[in-house]
Amino acid sequence: MTALLDATDSQMAMLANLVASLEVAESTLSSMQAARDGMLAMAGRLAIDIARAASHPDHGDMAIRTIAAEIGAAQHVSDRTVERRMADASWLVERFPTVWEAQGDGRISSAHSRVIVDAGAHLDDADNRQAYAAQIIAIAETESPNRLRRLARRAAERFQERTIDERHRDARETRRIWVKECDDGMAILSAYGPVALVHGMFDRLSQMAHAVHGENVKTARDAGTGACADERTIDQLRTDLLIDLALTGIPVGHDTTDALLSEIHAKVEITVPVMTLIGDDVLPQVARPRGTPSRLNAHERALRSAAPPAELDGTAPIDAATARSLAGQAIGWDRVLTHPISGNLLAVDRYRPSEHLRRHLRARDQRCRFPGCGIASRKCDLDHNHAAAHGGSTSDTNLSAFCRRHHMLKHHSPWHVEQQQGALLEWTSPTGRVYIDRPPAQNTVVFVESAPF
Incomplete structure (x- = not known):
């Protein structure tokens, strides 16, 4: 049956009116949220001005708490929540004013604003932030927030003062695993590590979970029962397999009858621009006196644009060393040929031929x-x-x-x-x-x- 095939003309007209009304309501809501952010930022600025005038030694911390408590009491919400909202609003209004204005005009939503601000949060230079915002707002007006996230990261990367390789080396030093206790005898295990490895872990767990699930279905079908004795979901199987692997080293409690789980390998997809793949020092590092704000000049930015960072599955930038290592160990990889001016996809070929059209479409559509x-x-x-x-x-x-x-x-x-x-x-x-x-x-x-x- 085709959905809505039997809908009457009046019902379709009602649907059209609902869609148009919701569009207007969403735009109005975005404008109102921008207005609220403006007032919250103003409240934060007022607290700083009061503290500065009185030379408060805490630089406004207590004044901000006091004002947040006043607003929270009036709105029946926690003053901590209000203080957090004030900080977020100040960050948006003061550091990304054009993004705030676009939301106020109803051209983008608050979700778009969060994505843009999060991706550009580390851009310290005001000119860089303005250029980044101008570029990404135009895209945000026609894209959903989840699609915008990868594009915003890619755009912000061009304005980063430090390369992804430098930042990744520092970030790797903070890798860790931690536990948070929850209710009902449960807990959350979190891991912070290199994105390619974390995605690889998740992919291998997913492949294993689907293999176990498929084995369960096959066993039930062969037995003629019609129902699986093991009714765990993929999410449950992923969790149990991670626990099994961490505690025993091998998935002994979940292996299939032909013991193939250990043969499953993680898969990740990396896109590496050729100049990034072949060059260790495409963007030379400029020595600056300690304490001097770093800022890319026009030549450095041109070099950065010529060698954009590698991307994992089209979602997150990764350092060149990891990308080169993965490319060097791959048994085959697709070569994506693009137009030198527009950057549009021209063709895809492979050193190990197979399913040419499927690879071409996967590379084109992403x-x-x-x-x-x-x-x-x-x-x-x-x-x-x-x-x-x-x-x-x-x-x-x-x-x-x-x-x-x-x-x-x-x-x-x-x-x-x-x-x-x-x-x-x-x-x-x-x-x-x-x-x-x-x-x-x-x-x-x-x-x-x-x-x-």
Whole structure:
């Protein structure tokens, strides 16, 4: 049955009105939240001004607490909560004023603002923050917050004064594991470590959990019972396998009958621009007197743009040493050819040939191509936008990656998609609205003509 197929004209009109009204309500809510942030930032500034005028030795800490307590009592919330909101609001309003203004205009939501501020939190230079904000706000106006996160990180990286390699070396020194006790005899084990290794751990646990689950289903089917004796979910199996591995070293309590769990290896996907892959010192480090604020000059920024950092699964930047190590140990890797000026995908080939078209589409789409969805393309289905049964070709101009949820939505609802030139997808909703989804930019090197001297 196709969803909404039996809806009447009046019901569809009501849906269209609801969508439009919710759009207005969301914009208004974003504006009101921006107004609240402005007042909270003003309250924080007032506390600092009062303390400064009276030369308070705590530099305003007690004044901030006092004002937060006043606001909290009036709003029936904890003064600690208000103080935290004041700090967050001050950070947004004072360090990223253009982001705050965009939210106030209703062009972006508070969720977009948080993503932008989080990604650019370490940009200390005001000019760098302004340039970063101007670049990412334009993208935020057309992307969902979950898609924006990876793009904001990539944009902020170009304005970082220290390279990802430098920052990663320092961050590795703080790696740790800690435990937090919870209710009902439970606890949380948290690990802070290199992103490629943590993602690899999770991937291997997931593969093992699915293997155990598949073994359970096969056993139940062979026994003719129709129900699994082991009804644990994938999440439960992942947890139990981690405990098993940590306590015994091998998954002795969960192995399959053919003992294949130990043969499962972690898989992560890395995108490495060629100049980052081959060059140890593409961006030279500039010696500056101690205590002098570091700031990239135009030449240094050009070099940084020419050698952007590697990315893990299109989500987080990683240091070049880790990327080179993974590339060197891989038994095969895809070479993504991009246009030297626009950065658009041209082709994908491989030194160990296999499934060329699938690799090309995975590299082009990078994630589900339904508006707002951020599921990685390697976890998606490939859909014939124009059905193969109706003459649609099996080619990159008629195929795109959809996660299972949106693949089903496309086939079992009035949502309709057409692929236009340049891999642009044009989605038409049940109410007739058109949404455009463009393939994400490649993590690659692009070149521009140098101005004549």
